[in-house]
Amino acid sequence: MKELKQCHFDRNNFASVFDEIFSNHCFDLEVACQEHRETDNFLLYYKDDEFYIIHFDSGIIINWYKHIGRTNTCNDKDFSLNDLREMLILLKEDLEWK
Numbered sequence: 001m002k003e004l005k006q007c008h009f010d011r012n013n014f015a016s017v018f019d020e021i022f023s024n025h026c027f028d029l030e031v032a033c034q035e036h037r038e039t040d041n042f043l044l045y046y047k048d049d050e051f052y053i054i055h056f057d058s059g060i061i062i063n064w065y066k067h068i069g070r071t072n073t074c075n076d077k078d079f080s081l082n083d084l085r086e087m088l089i090l091l092k093e094d095l096e097w098k
Contacts, residue, residue: 020085
């Protein structure tokens with residue numbers, strides 16, 4: 001199988017969107033991935049130092065290696081930073097982190 005392109009987003013832009021949406025909850029998000037948490041709309045997963053966020057309805061998968069932004073991938077080549085922002089807002093609502 002063909003592997004996804006690494007660094008789908010510029011690392012700083014990717015991390016900036018996470019910080020914008022989750023600010024002081026980025027660490028909590030990584031813990032939720034390590035716990036393999038599931039919400040109504042998302043699966044948060046962790047394996048071999050890789051963090052994954054899977055959106056059920058769209059099938060979008062984003063991931064990063066070790067630290068937010070590092071070697072990030074997305075399974076949709078047309079998925080933009082604005083799409084990422086919208087996805088993370090929905091995730092934050094699902095997690096009920098205000």
